[in-house]
Amino acid sequence: MQQRTIPCQYFAPQKIExxxxxxxxxxxxxxxxAGGTDLLVQYYDRLYEINxxxxxxxxxxxxxxxxxxNQMEIGAMVTHTQLEVSEDIKKYFPILxxxxxxxxxxxxxxxxxxxxxxxxxxxxxxxxxxLMAYDAQFRxxxxxxxxxxxxxxxxxxxxxxxxxxxxxxxxxxxxxxxxRTYGSWIKIGKRKALIIATxxxxxxxxxxxxxxxxxxxxxxxxxxxxxxxxxxxVKKKMVGKNFNQxxxxxxxxxxxxxxxPIDDIRxxxxxxxxxxxxxxxKALEEIDSACGGGSYINE
Amino acid sequence: xxxxxxxxxxxxxxxxxxxxxxxxxxxxxRDDLHLTGTKEGCGKGECGACTVIxxxxxxxxxxxxxxxxxxxxxxxxxxxxxxxCLDPVQKAFIETGAVQCGFCxxxxxxxxxxxxxxxxxxxxxxxxxxxxxNLCRCxxxxxxxxxxxxxxxxxxxxDSGRGEKDA
Amino acid sequence: MPKRYVGKNIYKVDAxxxxxxxxxxxxxxxxxxxxxxxxxxxxxPHAYLxxxxxxxxxxxxxxxxxxxxxxxxxxxxxxxxxxDQPVLVGIGQKMRYMGDALAIVIAESKEAASxxxxxxxVEVDKLExxxxxxxxxxxxxxxxxxxxxxxxxxxxxxxxxxxxFTQADIIVENEYRTxxxxxxxxxxETGVGIYDEESGVIKLWVAxxxxxDTQADIAQSLGLSKEKIRIIQPVIGGAFGKKxxxxxxxxxALAAMETKRPVKLTYTREESMIAQxxxxxxxxxxxxxxxxxxxxxxxxxxxxxxTGAYASSGLAVVHKGMYxxxxxxxxxxxxxVAYTVYTNNTYCGAMRGFGTTQMAFAYESQMxxxxxxxxxxxxxxxxxxxxxxxxxxxxxxxxxxxVGVKETIKEAANIAAWKEGRP
Ligand SMILES: Cc1cc2nc3c(=O)[nH]c(=O)nc-3n(C[C@H](O)[C@H](O)[C@H](O)COP(=O)(O)OP(=O)(O)OC[C@H]3O[C@@H](n4cnc5c(N)ncnc54)[C@H](O)[C@@H]3O)c2cc1C
Ligand code: FES
Ligand code: FES
Numbered sequence: 001m002q003q004r005t006i007p008c009q010y011f012a013p014q015k016i017e018x019x020x021x022x023x024x025x026x027x028x029x030x031x032x033x034a035g036g037t038d039l040l041v042q043y044y045d046r047l048y049e050i051n052x053x054x055x056x057x058x059x060x061x062x063x064x065x066x067x068x069x070n071q072m073e074i075g076a077m078v079t080h081t082q083l084e085v086s087e088d089i090k091k092y093f094p095i096l097x098x099x100x101x102x103x104x105x106x107x108x109x110x111x112x113x114x115x116x117x118x119x120x121x122x123x124x125x126x127x128x129x130x131l132m133a134y135d136a137q138f139r140x141x142x143x144x145x146x147x148x149x150x151x152x153x154x155x156x157x158x159x160x161x162x163x164x165x166x167x168x169x170x171x172x173x174x175x176x177x178x179x180r181t182y183g184s185w186i187k188i189g190k191r192k193a194l195i196i197a198t199x200x201x202x203x204x205x206x207x208x209x210x211x212x213x214x215x216x217x218x219x220x221x222x223x224x225x226x227x228x229x230x231x232x233x234v235k236k237k238m239v240g241k242n243f244n245q246x247x248x249x250x251x252x253x254x255x256x257x258x259x260x261p262i263d264d265i266r267x268x269x270x271x272x273x274x275x276x277x278x279x280x281x282k283a284l285e286e287i288d289s290a291c292g293g294g295s296y297i298n299e
Numbered sequence: 300x301x302x303x304x305x306x307x308x309x310x311x312x313x314x315x316x317x318x319x320x321x322x323x324x325x326x327x328x329r330d331d332l333h334l335t336g337t338k339e340g341c342g343k344g345e346c347g348a349c350t351v352i353x354x355x356x357x358x359x360x361x362x363x364x365x366x367x368x369x370x371x372x373x374x375x376x377x378x379x380x381x382x383x384c385l386d387p388v389q390k391a392f393i394e395t396g397a398v399q400c401g402f403c404x405x406x407x408x409x410x411x412x413x414x415x416x417x418x419x420x421x422x423x424x425x426x427x428x429x430x431x432x433n434l435c436r437c438x439x440x441x442x443x444x445x446x447x448x449x450x451x452x453x454x455x456x457x458d459s460g461r462g463e464k465d466a
Numbered sequence: 467m468p469k470r471y472v473g474k475n476i477y478k479v480d481a482x483x484x485x486x487x488x489x490x491x492x493x494x495x496x497x498x499x500x501x502x503x504x505x506x507x508x509x510x511p512h513a514y515l516x517x518x519x520x521x522x523x524x525x526x527x528x529x530x531x532x533x534x535x536x537x538x539x540x541x542x543x544x545x546x547x548x549x550d551q552p553v554l555v556g557i558g559q560k561m562r563y564m565g566d567a568l569a570i571v572i573a574e575s576k577e578a579a580s581x582x583x584x585x586x587x588v589e590v591d592k593l594e595x596x597x598x599x600x601x602x603x604x605x606x607x608x609x610x611x612x613x614x615x616x617x618x619x620x621x622x623x624x625x626x627x628x629x630x631f632t633q634a635d636i637i638v639e640n641e642y643r644t645x646x647x648x649x650x651x652x653x654x655e656t657g658v659g660i661y662d663e664e665s666g667v668i669k670l671w672v673a674x675x676x677x678x679d680t681q682a683d684i685a686q687s688l689g690l691s692k693e694k695i696r697i698i699q700p701v702i703g704g705a706f707g708k709k710x711x712x713x714x715x716x717x718x719a720l721a722a723m724e725t726k727r728p729v730k731l732t733y734t735r736e737e738s739m740i741a742q743x744x745x746x747x748x749x750x751x752x753x754x755x756x757x758x759x760x761x762x763x764x765x766x767x768x769x770x771x772x773t774g775a776y777a778s779s780g781l782a783v784v785h786k787g788m789y790x791x792x793x794x795x796x797x798x799x800x801x802x803v804a805y806t807v808y809t810n811n812t813y814c815g816a817m818r819g820f821g822t823t824q825m826a827f828a829y830e831s832q833m834x835x836x837x838x839x840x841x842x843x844x845x846x847x848x849x850x851x852x853x854x855x856x857x858x859x860x861x862x863x864x865x866x867x868x869v870g871v872k873e874t875i876k877e878a879a880n881i882a883a884w885k886e887g888r889p
Binding site for chain 3: 335394403
Binding site: 035040050 | 300320321344347350357359361362363366367369413429432
């Protein structure tokens with residue numbers, strides 16, 4: 001076939017700088033590809049529309065999970081399988097590993113990457129709520145320089161982010177939490193595998209040194225808004241309190257009231273609101289029993 | 300469209316192939332190498348019929364560009380056993396009646412094989428998780444699970460592990 | 467069957483080919499100079515085709531030919547029971563669902579064929595889209611085909627329904643709705659065709675459930691004798707009723723005759739969902755009477771089966787569904803009416819159970835509701851009404867042997883560890 005006049009190209013550089021140079025040169029005319037698990041679905045039966053590929057597979061430093069002083073740095077090309085099995089992730093960010101384990105299927109987890117999940121920015125991206133709950137920051141790189149942004153700043157709408165065509169997402173930076181940090185991850189979907197979430201909840205609670213008082217809370221949800229969101233009101237209610245003084249039902253109600261999900265094929269607004277409340281209560285109970293925070297007062 | 304050259308290892312053999320930027324690994328395997336045991340059931344990662352083992356990991360070949368497989372090591376169903384020497388997993392599938400229309404079978408067997416490599420004694424839940432990326436519309440899965448259990452038992456009781464002797 | 471097989475574990479004859487990947491399914495067949503087809507389908511579920519412009523698509527390098535209805539004036543409609551499906555919708559003719567074919571794109575590669583599809587321009591005059599069979603049955607609803615939207619009405623009568631309801635102490639009346647369902651065989655519709663100029667024989671490798679009916683239908687549609695159509699059955703990647711209807715066959719035949727080259731057509735999964743048959747969604751209105759002692763006396767049923775844009779086996783499916791309105795339970799007095807209705811939904815045909823699956827949802831729900839009202843254990847209630855040898859079905863068939871429903875119910879209850887009143 002000769003219908004395409006421009007020569008098609010495929011780049012798989014080994015160095016980030018090289019990749020950034022290519023990206024700068026081609027701008028909108030090139031597609032960055034990581035695992036391809038989102039891209040090849042989006043371009044099913046019309047891959048011919050893409051003339052230039054920039055494959056990040058050979059850039060070794062993007063595949064590392066490493067601890068650097070008081071933070072963890074996860075390379076954008078780290079796969080869901082890597083997240084699932086990493087001992088460091090299990091230790092410091094357990095619910096991120098659990099969320100990764102809930103993605104798709106072995107085939108998808110082996111190829112799909114954290115960077116792809118983030119840049120694809122689906123409201124139902126499973127890693128997004130946990131990342132937000134762990135105060136993730138994203139390192140964006142272009143030949144013009146580096147920019148570090150928070151998850152809140154990065155996501156601006158369904159499948160919309162502030163990433164510019166010449167930028168790569170290279171790293172996810174997570175501050176190492178204190179030992180007194182507990183998390184709960186709940187994904188609701190129609191089946192256990194290969195399912196896009198109807199609703200997800202990532203709840204991370206940090207206790208004070210007395211192991212009783214709540215020091216910090218992040219309540220993040222996916223699939224209930226155009227982007228992953230945090231329910232900040234929960235924090236106000238919880239911080240400074242003893243865990244056994246908390247009214248879980250009330251906190252669940254806050255979550256239900258503060259979200260405004262839509263009806264779609266995966267679930268109705270009403271269903272999502274109802275379930276949000278219930279999974280919030282369940283998550284609080286899980287954390288309660290994990291940290292031994294005392295008895296429930298709402299029983 | 301211009302052709303690009305890649306080199307990959309398929310079922311232990313080095314292959315040099317011309318391909319394009321819009322060719323999927325699945326197309327390369329089927330249309331160019333004519334290894335048609337790898338099937339397409341959805342083209343979107345949902346069914347697992349296109350499963351191959353790529354660099355020691357299960358992959359849906361419908362979601363991989365052929366170019367991404369440059370330098371890769373690929374195993375397809377044709378690479379794990381043949382009429383003369385069936386893999387124990389293949390054998391177990393035949394014996395338990397885990398094969399009906401057979402369209403899911405190649406992918407399912409590769410998933411099972413990979414699972415047993417990583418976890419030689421999987422329990423039922425682990426088996427289900429191991430094959431969760433592979434749909435079967437005929438069997439209802441039970442016999443597939445039985446087949447994997449049978450293969451696991453035989454593999455752990457036979458010394459060599461591979462190259463099943465008894466029937 | 468010879469005794470040597472009974473009670474033995476027999477391996478499937480083709481299992482070894484299937485576990486080694488050697489089994490050849492239609493999409494696994496390749497020829498050197500093979501061409502690839504894609505079908506341009508309806509752009510609206512109910513509309514007249516005003517114009518179709520393939521000129522741009524035809525200029526795309528790699529495109530060999532695009533066949534439209536104008537090229538094949540001699541070709542006739544096809545269909546399993548009623549010949550109501552067009553091979554290609556022509557100018558001034560109607561598209562009746564999103565799966566109707568408008569053009570066959572023939573190209574040197576799948577990619578060129580896909581690309582060409584986007585370059586075909588279609589203009590239509592839109593009509594009201596009827597997606598609800600109840601709307602289709604209204605007097606002022608536009609006609610989808612030439613005659614009534616009610617394609618067929620079937621009746622059922624056994625005993626005296628009035629008497630049956632008089633005998634009843636409790637009567638329960640409900641409406642049940644089931645949804646459209648795709649069979650999702652793991653392999654989509656696909657096939658390869660070749661035309662032998664010398665003999666005039668069209669050879670088709672397509673997974674087909676009704677080989678000879680399909681052969682006859684292709685022959686009548688193309689105006690050829692049956693000997694000119696050879697269907698070779700490769701291994702089938704699942705069917706479940708979905709491969710009873712013609713799918714790729716006629717388009718392959720036409721393209722092979724046109725180009726004199728081997729041609730292949732494989733649907734995308736999405737295309738298979740849109741274009742190929744489904745399980746009928748049913749609306750079932752069921753009224754059931756029972757005595758205080760828990761004996762069924764009467765069942766009245768109205769069935770509305772949405773067969774979509776074309777008949778396929780719809781008449782038989784809906785009819786048969788109604789015949790099963792009592793399930794495996796004795797009821798002396800039965801009355802039923804079943805409507806098979808055209809809509810602009812994807813056409814529905816055969817699928818595992820052939821109408822009885824939908825009906826089971828209604829009668830078994832009625833049984834549960836009745837047993838609850840009666841305060842009788844639902845298993846007991848079923849057992850005391852279940853068929854025996856000598857029972858008569860609603861359409862008057864006397865059962866003379868092999869009636870295992872009671873044992874089945876008992877065994878199911880046993881396996882489910884059923885205790886009086888609850889599982
Ligand atoms: C069958 C199936 C099931 C799935 N199930 C789930 C699920 O359960 N949960 C879930 O969250 N997701 C799921 N997904 C979606 C997908 O697998 C994930 O979002 C995955 O993380 C995407 O990563 P990737 O590397 O494959 O992305 P790609 O497809 O390679 O890329 C996605 C997008 O990100 C861009 N991109 C990727 N990396 C970078 C980078 N470093 N810098 C800049 N841009 C970049 C690409 O240009 C592209 O636009 C599923 C997908 C499939 C096909
Ligand atoms: S064809 Fe690749 S997963 Fe279905
Ligand atoms: S045997 Fe038919 S899909 Fe599994």
